[in-house]
Amino acid sequence: MNDESEHGRRQQRDYLRAIDQTVVSIHVMHQKIAVIDERTVMLGSLNALSQSNTREVILTMRG
Numbered sequence: 001m002n003d004e005s006e007h008g009r010r011q012q013r014d015y016l017r018a019i020d021q022t023v024v025s026i027h028v029m030h031q032k033i034a035v036i037d038e039r040t041v042m043l044g045s046l047n048a049l050s051q052s053n054t055r056e057v058i059l060t061m062r063g
Contacts, residue, residue, distance in 0.1 A: 039063055 034042040044058035 030045055032042075032044060032046070036042065039062055041061045042058055043061070044056065046056040046058040
């Protein structure tokens, strides 16, 4: 789901809230993707080498 319009963002938020009532909107997030190996991918906003007093998110997926 990648719609940058206000209507698109509202639809995405409503879709997520239908699944789980806890939805936290983050309006300014620069995504990063790190492919570690054939089974591990990291996705998020964390700057691993320059992290300081910020609110960052990182998700590690293994499969």
